[in-house]
Amino acid sequence: xxxxKMHVRSVTFAIAGAAAAAAVLWFFSKKKGKxxxxxxxxxxxxxQYGKLIDRRIRELKVQSIVLPLDTPAAKLKEEYAAIVIxxxxxxxxxxxxxxxxxxxxDMGIPVLGVCYGYQLMNYVKGGKVTPAAKREDLxxxxxxxxxxxxxxxxxxxQQALLTHGDSVKTxxxxxxxxxxxxxxxxxxxxxxxxxxxxxxxxxxxxLTEEGxxxxxxxxxxxxxxxxxxxxxxxxxxxxxxxxxIVGEKEVLVLVSGGVDSSVCAALCKEAVGEKRVHxxxxxxxxxxxxxxxxxxxxxxxxxxxxxxxxxxxxxxxxTTTNASGKTLGPLGKITxxxxxxxxxxxxxxxxxxxxxxxxxxxxxxxxxxxxxxRPDLIESGSHLASSKADxxxxxxxxxxxxxxxxxxxxxxxxxxxYHKDEVRALGEDLGLPHQxxxxxxxxxxxxxxxxxxxxGTAPPPLxxxxxxxxxxxxxEYKKAPLSVCELPVRSVGVQGDKRSYKAAIALSLAQExxxxxxxxxxxxxxxxxxxxxxxGISRTCFMWGPPVAPSTSSxxxxxxxxxxxxxxxxxxxxxxxxxxxxxxxxxxxxxxQVPVVLLPCAFxxxxxxxxxxxPFITRDFMTGKPAVPGEEMPFDALEEMIxxxxxVPGIVRxxxxxxxxxxxxxxxxxxxxxxxxxxxxxVGVHVPVIRADVHVSKxxxxxxxxxxxxxxxxxxxxxxxxxxxxxxVQIGPGSRVPDFEFKLGLYGMSFDEKGDRPHxxxxxx
Numbered sequence: 188x189x190x191x192k193m194h195v196r197s198v199t200f201a202i203a204g205a206a207a208a209a210a211v212l213w214f215f216s217k218k219k220g221k222x223x224x225x226x227x228x229x230x231x232x233x234x235q236y237g238k239l240i241d242r243r244i245r246e247l248k249v250q251s252i253v254l255p256l257d258t259p260a261a262k263l264k265e266e267y268a269a270i271v272i273x274x275x276x277x278x279x280x281x282x283x284x285x286x287x288x289x290x291x292x293d294m295g296i297p298v299l300g301v302c303y304g305y306q307l308m309n310y311v312k313g314g315k316v317t318p319a320a321k322r323e324d325l326x327x328x329x330x331x332x333x334x335x336x337x338x339x340x341x342x343x344x345q346q347a348l349l350t351h352g353d354s355v356k357t358x359x360x361x362x363x364x365x366x367x368x369x370x371x372x373x374x375x376x377x378x379x380x381x382x383x384x385x386x387x388x389x390x391x392x393x394l395t396e397e398g399x400x401x402x403x404x405x406x407x408x409x410x411x412x413x414x415x416x417x418x419x420x421x422x423x424x425x426x427x428x429x430x431x432i433v434g435e436k437e438v439l440v441l442v443s444g445g446v447d448s449s450v451c452a453a454l455c456k457e458a459v460g461e462k463r464v465h466x467x468x469x470x471x472x473x474x475x476x477x478x479x480x481x482x483x484x485x486x487x488x489x490x491x492x493x494x495x496x497x498x499x500x501x502x503x504x505x506t507t508t509n510a511s512g513k514t515l516g517p518l519g520k521i522t523x524x525x526x527x528x529x530x531x532x533x534x535x536x537x538x539x540x541x542x543x544x545x546x547x548x549x550x551x552x553x554x555x556x557x558x559x560x561r562p563d564l565i566e567s568g569s570h571l572a573s574s575k576a577d578x579x580x581x582x583x584x585x586x587x588x589x590x591x592x593x594x595x596x597x598x599x600x601x602x603x604x605y606h607k608d609e610v611r612a613l614g615e616d617l618g619l620p621h622q623x624x625x626x627x628x629x630x631x632x633x634x635x636x637x638x639x640x641x642x643g644t645a646p647p648p649l650x651x652x653x654x655x656x657x658x659x660x661x662x663e664y665k666k667a668p669l670s671v672c673e674l675p676v677r678s679v680g681v682q683g684d685k686r687s688y689k690a691a692i693a694l695s696l697a698q699e700x701x702x703x704x705x706x707x708x709x710x711x712x713x714x715x716x717x718x719x720x721x722x723g724i725s726r727t728c729f730m731w732g733p734p735v736a737p738s739t740s741s742x743x744x745x746x747x748x749x750x751x752x753x754x755x756x757x758x759x760x761x762x763x764x765x766x767x768x769x770x771x772x773x774x775x776x777x778x779x780q781v782p783v784v785l786l787p788c789a790f791x792x793x794x795x796x797x798x799x800x801x802p803f804i805t806r807d808f809m810t811g812k813p814a815v816p817g818e819e820m821p822f823d824a825l826e827e828m829i830x831x832x833x834x835v836p837g838i839v840r841x842x843x844x845x846x847x848x849x850x851x852x853x854x855x856x857x858x859x860x861x862x863x864x865x866x867x868x869x870v871g872v873h874v875p876v877i878r879a880d881v882h883v884s885k886x887x888x889x890x891x892x893x894x895x896x897x898x899x900x901x902x903x904x905x906x907x908x909x910x911x912x913x914x915x916v917q918i919g920p921g922s923r924v925p926d927f928e929f930k931l932g933l934y935g936m937s938f939d940e941k942g943d944r945p946h947x948x949x950x951x952x
Contacts, residue, residue: 225413226250227406228267230258232275232285232303236810239391240271240301242606243402248414257286260294269297269410272304274389278353279307280316287311297382297410299337305385306353309376314359322352325719326394326812326847327369335365335377336409337384337401347388347395348810349374354387382409392810394847421609422616425601429458432599433554437463439543440556441535442493443631444474444482446624447558447602450614452491454601455556457617465553466491467542469535472499473633473755476763485623496542502635503750507533519750522640524679527750531632556599560606607779608806627766628780634758635750641787643747645675649690653721657692660716666706669713670695670734674788675745678726689725692717693842695734702829703822705729707815714845728799728842731829732790741791748787748796757837758785761798764831772824778814779805783832788840795839798832805848812847 227244231237231253244251254263256272263270270291277284289311292298300308306316329347331338355373358364366375366386374387384405390398406412429438438459440452455464466486470479483493506516507530515526518534543550602610607628614624630636649657654673661669674691694710714727735742748754762783769775780803788797802820805811814820825843832841 225415226252226267227269227271227410227412228258228263229253230256230270230272230287230291230304232256232273232307233277234274234302236389236391237273240273243391243399244271244406245416247399247402247406248416249406249412250416257288260288260290263291264294264296267296268412269406270299272298272300272307274302274304274350277303278316278318279303279310280353292383295381297405298384299405300383300385301391302351302387302389305376305387306351306355308383308385309355309359309362312359312362314355314362315357316353317356319352319354321719322722323349323368323719325349325715327715329369329374329388330367331375332365335363335375335384336379337375337377337386337404338365338397339404339408341397341400345395345397347374347390347398348392349388351387384409389810393806394810394812421605422613425454425613426458428601429455429556429599432596433459433463437465437548437553438556438599439539439546439548439553440464440466441539441631442466442468442482442486443558443629443633444468444478444626445558445629445631446607446614446619446626447560447610447628448631449482449486449558449619449623450610450617451556451558451602452486453489453614453617453619455599456489456491461490461492464491465494465542465546465548467494467496467539467546469538469542470495470497470499471502471531471534471633471635472752473502473635473750475629475634475766476759478629482623485620489619494542494546496538498538499752501538502531502534503752505530505534518635521750522642522748524636524639527635527640528632531635535631554597554599556601558602558610559600560602560610606806625775627769627775627778634755634762634785637762637782638748638750638754638758638785639676639787640748640750641676641745643745643787645743645745646677646690648743649673649721649723653723656721657717657724660713660720661694663713663716664694664706664709666709667696667698667700670697670736672730672735672742674728674786675743676786676788689718690723691726691728692724693728693730693735694845695730695732697734699731701822702816702825705816707817711813711815711845715847718846726844726846728844728846730840730842731833732840735790744789744791746787746789746794746796748785754785754796757796757835758783758798760835761785761832761838764835765800765828768824768827768831771827772821774802774820774824777804777819778802779811786842790839792839795837797840797842798835798838799842799844800828800832801844803848810848813843813845816843 227249229237229240229244229251233256234240237253241251241253251271252267256275272291275285287307292308292311298308300306310316326346326348328344329349330343331341331345333339333341333343349368355376358373358376361381362376362378362383362385364373364375365377366373366388368374368387376385377383386401389395390401392398395401407414438455440448440455442448442452452464452466468479468482479495479497483495486493503517503519505518506514508514509526509529515521516530518527518530521527521530539555540550543553602613605613611624615621648654654671658671661671672693672695674693676691677688678691679688694713696705710729717727718724765781765783769778769781774781780801782801782803784799784801786797786799789795790797802814803811804814804819816822816825829841832838
């Protein structure tokens with residue numbers, strides 16, 4: 188009887204709860220969104236963070252759909268209750284700006300413009316948008332007006348991520364400024380009566396601390412939507428996708444050893460059964476210490492037979508052909524990160540063909556399954572993630588060859604809408620070993636892209652005025668004099684939704700100082716300021732050891748470094764030291780990723796190299812921050828890492844990366860060597876020679892899918908002042924001179940294929 192009463196009471200409460208929930212949904216259905224589907228359209232202007240907008244909205248249980256920026260207003264008005272316009276790499280006032288229907292802002296539907304979307308909203312409504320005095324790519328404090336509906340309930344001072352090269356000069360009529368940066372510039376506008384809002388910063392990223400609250404206000408208070416979106420179980424949806432694509436055929440899974448490919452293999456096994464899944468692990472010679480054996484053992488415990496393919500010699504000798512028909516390679520002689528990724532990706536595919544033959548699999552009866560994630564596609568500029576996103580780096584699992592297979596319907600990617608933390612959760616649900624699920628992320632190309640390769644020559648140094656600015660900023664460290672050293676490398680970054688190749692700076696103290704006695708907050712503050720004050724810099728590190736005097740041979744000393752096995756063994760040893768310390772202190776759970784990167788910097792020790800450690804914290808891997816020693820990184824653990832790595836023969840210096848993303852990339856490996864291996868452009872030149880001390884300051888449509896065609900005009904400026912000069916080069920059909928060529932080594936500001944002021948250093952006449 189007691190159990191029966193409890194059951195009746197439980198049922199009564201359940202019915203009451205259901206009734207209350209129904210009442211809430213009925214209430215929301217009667218609000219402003221009535222008559223429209225309860226969903227949001229995200230108009231894609233090419234943002235690297237575009238998918239994060241989608242993710243934040245869906246986390247709040249509202250359905251969202253990513254659409255092209257030029258989607259007609261009539262279509263949007265019929266189907267959507269609110270609009271978000273994403274950021275993007277372009278300028279809204281440029282002749283080649285992406286298309287946009289201005290009627291979108293006059294539909295009576297709430298609109299939130301983010302970054303580019305903010306500028307576009309202001310521009311379309313008659314305001315003025317101009318190039319900023321200097322571009323911003325940093326987290327900084329902003330002031331907001333809590334009386335604005337978008338910021339209701341928030342504190343008036345908060346941290347936000349700003350990444351932009353343009354800014355609102357004059358606010359459009361009818362809009363009110365509602366947020367300002369530390370310089371007093373307007374960074375948000377609102378027209379409350381029409382529910383139009385624009386923010387220069389990125390509320391979709393973790394570095395904007397009140398971002399989720401802003402989306403909550405926009406969706407529920409302003410657009411008055413209902414939190415009623417409950418998608419199918421993502422686990423079940425992934426299984427159904429695999430079964431729907433594969434049918435009765437077999438599946439080949441390339442397992443790199445990380446959580447992504449391992450979860451993919453486990454999903455495929457659950458979806459179609461063990462007998463139809465062939466898991467292959469390619470040991471290309473770039474794995475971490477004992478990695479292949481550990482992966483084989485872990486997956487074996489899950490009933491997955493892992494076929495090992497050992498082919499380090501084949502990879503070192505591998506070549507490929509790029510879109511313009513140029514042969515790249517062999518890999519063992521390549522220095523360009525992009526070329527390395529492309530060669531490795533295409534070689535993976537060729538190895539796949541061989542594995543299919545060795546396993547006697549019928550290629551016409553088999554699909555290739557990959558653990559490609561959403562950030563992989565976004566950073567590769569894939570149209571699956573964004574129709575306009577710029578390429579930050581080519582992922583080995585999203586090369587042109589993979590895209591071709593995908594177009595032919597021969598690839599299964601059940602995790603393509605997932606981010607890293609979501610994959611970990613799915614891995615736990617699948618019952619994968621905890622230690623495998625929480626393994627540190629490791630790129631498929633492995634240590635090959637965590638070794639910065641070089642032919643032994645240093646890139647052009649920063650200008651004296653730039654070095655002077657950095658030196659002045661470094662004086663903000665008050666505990667002791669801080670020395671500045673420009674590392675003889677170029678670093679890949681992501682700034683303004685575009686890729687950038689810029690200088691890297693190392694800061695050091697005169698005296699050997701224990702980690703606990705270093706003023707880390709001051710170092711991080713300096714590291715945030717440096718790329719803001721000097722646009723030609725994208726990465727800042729702290730370096731142990733005695734100071735290196737600027738403009739000396741020691742600072743410019745570079746050891747020739749390629750993807751040879753002796754170089755990989757050196758990096759493997761350093762990586763193993765860091766990994767062992769992480770496991771000892773259980774840091775693999777709290778630190779999102781800790782790449783260990785090899786630099787070709789010798790500092791007057793012939794044949795020596797240096798190491799950068801990048802402890803990184805992120806939830807989405809699109810933005811994030813370095814771990815702070817004494818907080819996320821225990822001092823004892825850091826001291827053990829530094830001591831252990833410095834003891835590895837052949838390592839002369841150890842650095843700690845202080846850079847957030849942006850302006851840096853997640854993986855500190857994405858540096859660029861001396862000349863960046865920009866493809867050689869053959870041109871007709873209207874001057875007898877181009878001096879080696881100038882920069883190209885304007886560049887239209889530098890490269891396309893089919894190679895170096897349909898070029899625009901190039902204006903050349905002086906080294907320190909990026910302005911047009913009398914020297915010009917005309918590039919285009921009919922102007923090519925077959926026996927003349929020059930290489931452009933990326934020097935300063937960001938590379939923009941749409942013509943937005945890239946700066947190149949001319950290395951060769």
